[in-house]
Amino acid sequence: MALITYLPRNEDGIAAAIGILKQRFGERFQTGQAIRDQHGHTTTWILTQPPDAVVFPTETAEVTEIVKTCADHGVPVIPFGTGTSLEGHVNAPAGGICVDLSQMNQVLAVHAEDLDCVVQPGVTRSQLNTYLRDQGLFFPIDPGADASLGGMAATRASGTNAVRYGTMKDNVLSLEAVMPDGRVIRTASRARKSSAGYDLTRLLVGAEGTLGIITEITLKLHGIPEAMSSATCSFRTVEEACNAVIATIQMGVPVARIELLDTPMVQGMNGYSKLSLPETPLLMLEFHGSETSVAEQAETFGEIAADCGGSDFAWTANAEERTKLWQARHDGYWAALSLRPGAKGISTDVCVPISRLADCVTATQEKTAKLGFIAPIIGHVGDGNFHTLVLVDMEDDNEVARAEGFVSWLNDLAISMDGTCTGEHGIGQGKKPYLKKELGAATDDMAAIKAALDPKGIMNPGKIF
Amino acid sequence: MALITYLPRNEDGIAAAIGILKQRFGERFQTGQAIRDQHGHTTTWILTQPPDAVVFPTETAEVTEIVKTCADHGVPVIPFGTGTSLEGHVNAPAGGICVDLSQMNQVLAVHAEDLDCVVQPGVTRSQLNTYLRDQGLFFPIDPGADASLGGMAATRASGTNAVRYGTMKDNVLSLEAVMPDGRVIRTASRARKSSAGYDLTRLLVGAEGTLGIITEITLKLHGIPEAMSSATCSFRTVEEACNAVIATIQMGVPVARIELLDTPMVQGMNGYSKLSLPETPLLMLEFHGSETSVAEQAETFGEIAADCGGSDFAWTANAEERTKLWQARHDGYWAALSLRPGAKGISTDVCVPISRLADCVTATQEKTAKLGFIAPIIGHVGDGNFHTLVLVDMEDDNEVARAEGFVSWLNDLAISMDGTCTGEHGIGQGKKPYLKKELGAATDDMAAIKAALDPKGIMNPGKIF
Missing domain, CATH: 3.30.465.10 (Uridine Diphospho-n-acetylenolpyruvylglucosamine Reductase; domain 3)
Known part of the structure; x- marks a missing residue:
């Protein structure tokens, strides 16, 4: 929880903006505690920092009105989509007005x-x-x-x-x-x-x-591709699986999806989604193209996988089997949570050059084992991006502290491998210290751009910087 | 030539920077007229505005020294690669130091x-x-x-x-x-x-x-793809050719290249590169993939082209034939110039949504015909981007003025079609007025970023803004 800070509140400005916007937007302007809490809460372990109010515009002109009002009074504006971000992106550390865009859905x-x-x-x-x-x-x-x-x-x-x-x-x-x-x-x-x-x-x-x-x-x-096929292949080690990924991409096989699941993750999926996959590291793939092409891609991958030590290779163009497999993949988050009922998941998001991926995943597994965590791994390995879901009892301060230490260690490791602390989740509040470590002097230019375009600092304050 | 303007020169600063850099870089700092002219000259119809000196750094630390010296004295810095840009990008309208990076070539x-x-x-x-x-x-x-x-x-x-x-x-x-x-x-x-x-x-x-x-x-x-194949197909009209392009891309055929040449361009290429292509609008394609895939892609395209009225469809995986064809394409600029010996070519660079491409190309052909220009067209039509090379006698002021008028008309047309005045050449000096027309208020944000990151305005002044 160390990453949460509060910023100074402009009480007078907030009160003034609330007065104006309440009158203007009526029922589409809400200040109830429940709705505020909901808009500060995201799919995250980061504590909620609710905004002072939530407004629901229906068109660009209304967004303009809201922003102008907030600019006039120096009040923070926090844009909100569905609240599924993971790094405290919609928190309101200085209070302010949350702009919920869900009614602009045409x-x-x-x-x-x-x-x-x-x-x-x-x-x-x-x-x-x-x-x-x-x-x-x-x-x-x-x-x-x-x-x-x-x-x-x-x-x-x-x-x-x-x-x-x-x-x-x-x-x-x-x-x-x-x-x-x-x-x-x-x-x-x-x-x-x-x-x-x-x-x-x-x-x-x-x-x-x-x-x-x-x-x-x-x-x-x-x-929509004329044809799609899916494949799975098991490997003895993460390293073998990564070698197969590297060879597949180097060969120019235009894979649409190539996902790595480590052994704990496969165990979770077998239990949660009633599958019977071999409980070793697994690659799941999807191929898009013509009928001929998807068959050829799957077969080419099968040969590469066999060369890399893969086993139990299977592929299918059957829509029902494909859907079942990918549904299980998309349920990976819940499957992982099922490994430790009651725990919360803290998701990491490092992305490294693919040549370093096996090292990074293996080191991660060793580290979480040493720390005594259940921490299944699932990764978009074609891009070198993987998520460790560390399952944590949030009531146990010591455990939470150890998890924070692990996240920090992993981000540093990825940065040391010329990778990034965030492949796709963003910086938000949670990764601010790592952005500086990762990009150093370049963050000064980011800050200069922020100051130039938002001199009053009202747009989603406390994020990125 | 209307687009060339000169900006105020900081004579004292330039003299000071020249003194310091000359001492520091010796033979790698040049002030001779010939070398200065060469570094202000690009593959363009825009007049040369030479820098005051040219410096040849060999490493980043030297670039830093140069930039710091220029920043200290408020002197323009103009980065230079090979001088092949088309819109006056390396001109020095306020003088200054050209940084030729050709020795940083590792x-x-x-x-x-x-x-x-x-x-x-x-x-x-x-x-x-x-x-x-x-x-x-x-x-x-x-x-x-x-x-x-x-x-x-x-x-x-x-x-x-x-x-x-x-x-x-x-x-x-x-x-x-x-x-x-x-x-x-x-x-x-x-x-x-x-x-x-x-x-x-x-x-x-x-x-x-x-x-x-x-x-x-x-x-x-x-x-490098396992296999490549090339194809050509002739069409009665540009519109038919564009319809074939749209259908090919919608079908998801992963074409690597898909180029449109209009009739004058094909005539120029036949003459210049000793080909015997039918003198009607032509599509030239290339496919990358496995042996099976490139054959399938070529055949799929052949079927689409036939449906769209194409004729003389031919494809080959033979490397020699492929190379000859694409060499002719890359010599298109010279082939076009050969249509009017002694003339200079003024290249346009509009890019429009592909649904508007046939309209845009056809209107362009009609306009240049009406203006009496030879103006062959060659285009990266998969992206909706095409170049008209207007062949102009630069000694004839009236003709140059008409050409400028045409360029302006075409840029406006593309913008009115929700396209851009520049798909790949950039703004430089030549397209500054059109950037404002195209993006309006957004150019204010660009200017704010420029002012924030380069408050002294020393980096390549007089370009984009």
Whole structure:
């Protein structure tokens, strides 16, 4: 809990903004404790710091009004999507107004010929994919939660498909945003590529709401592949599995998903999802393409895996079997928690060059074993990104302290391997000390940009910096 | 020539910096007219504005010294790669010191397992690919010229492979840069993905040297595909060709290259490269993958093309035929110039949503015909990006004025179609008025970032803004 701090509150400003916004938004402006607590709470072990009020705008012009009011009175503005971030991103350490964007949830346009669409920030990824399905299109980025696309853009989210389709950084064409002074900007045209000035799109993607509020997103879409196949393969060690991943990617096999589960994670999944996978490190893969291509990809991977010591290789193009497998993967968080009922999970998020992945995972396993933790590992290994879910009794201060020590140790290890403390979850409050360790002097330039675009410091204060 | 302006010169500061740097760098500091002219001249119709001196650093620490000296004396710093940019990027409208990075041309590391490498900014793309070939790796971004990778990063360059491999934005993992106050920063770790703070990598990529000097680049690499095949197909109209492109991409055929040549361009290539292609709009494609996959991709495209009215479809996996075809494509600039000996070519660079591409190309052809120009078109149509090379007698002021009017008209048209005035060449001096038209209020945020990171305004002044 060491990472939580409170910042000075501007009581007069907050009171003034509340007065104005309450009158303006009526029922769409809430100050009840329950709703405030809910908006400071995320899927995280970090303590809740509720905002003073929550407002529900329905259009960009209303977001502008809110931001201008808060700017006039020097009041913090905290954008909120679905509250599924993991690093205290929606906490309000200086109080302020939470802007819940869930009522801005319209798909505004789908341009099928251009393979793009325009959505409001409150649209969730599953809502979008349901909307698109009839047109044979899909949006590939899939963090574990059914997050909002605005939140996913703000945290530069990714998920299991990133190895093939990239992250939010690669799939946002353009943004509309309300800046800290209330101006509305559009960061780019709808062209697939551009060299037109500074890349404000990529600056706002991953800025965690500290530079403005995203009010509209133009996303790249993809055609639903003609065929998909899935494969699993067991390995004696994590190192063997990682070698298979490296060889697969070097060979240019265009895997859509390639996920590593360590032995405890496979045990958890077997129990939780009623599977009977061999209880050793496992790779789960998915291939997208034509019928011929997905068969060829699966077979090529099978050969590589065998060369690397893999066993029990199986692949299927059967939709039902595929769905069962990936549902189990997406339930990995709950499967992991089931290994220690009552415990909370603290998720790490390091990402290292893939040549260091086996070392990093193995060292992690040794460290958590030494500390006496149950800490299953699941990873987007095509990108070198993995999550350790440390299962902790949050009532036991000593255990919590040890978990914090472990998280710190792992982040330092990843940084020492020329990796990052966060592959996809973001900095928020939880990773602030590590950002400085990771990027040093570059954080001064980030701070200079923050000060230039948000001189009053009202946008989501206490995050990143 | 209307776009060239001069900015106030800081004569005293320039004299002081020249004195200090001359003493420090000796023979690696040049003030001769010929070398200065050469460093203000780019592959462009924009007039030369030479710097006051050219310095050739060999390492980052020397770049820091140069920048600090210039910062102390308020003197412009203009980074220079190979001088192949098209929009006056290396001109010195306020004079100053050109930093020629051609002696920083070492490949510092290749991490084959991680599919990345670290290079100095003066390494050219062909130098890198020659270096990598033995390891079965390649770097895909290929602007027409054999540009330096530092320059390619600075202008967010792309080329014929972008439809599959993306642009420099997608292929730079991390940068080292000397900032305007002389601090050296690293923008990211070597991890494949990251959510660690603001994306300074993407901010510097495309900043055209206005925020700092790139001194080291970590690039993503790709395995040389097991097989490649090429295809050509003729169409009666540009519209039919564009429909085939849209269908191919919607089907998810992972084309590596898909280029459109209009009739005049095909005529030029037939003459210049001794080909006998049907003189109608042409698509040229390349497919990368396994033997099976490239055959399947070519055949799938052939079927789509036939449905769209294509004819004379031919494909080959023969390396010699492939090379001849793509050499002809890369010689397109010279082939186009051969259509009007003695003329200069003014290249446009608009990029529009692909659904608008046929309209945009057709309107362009009609407009240039009406203006009496020979103006062949060649385009990276998978991205909606095309270049019109307007062949102009630069001695004829009236003709030059008409050409300027045409460029302005086309940029406005692309912007009205929700496209951009520049898909890959950048803003430089030539496109400044259009950036404002295209992105409006967002350019204020760009200017705020520029002022925050370069408060003295010394980094490549007179570009972008």
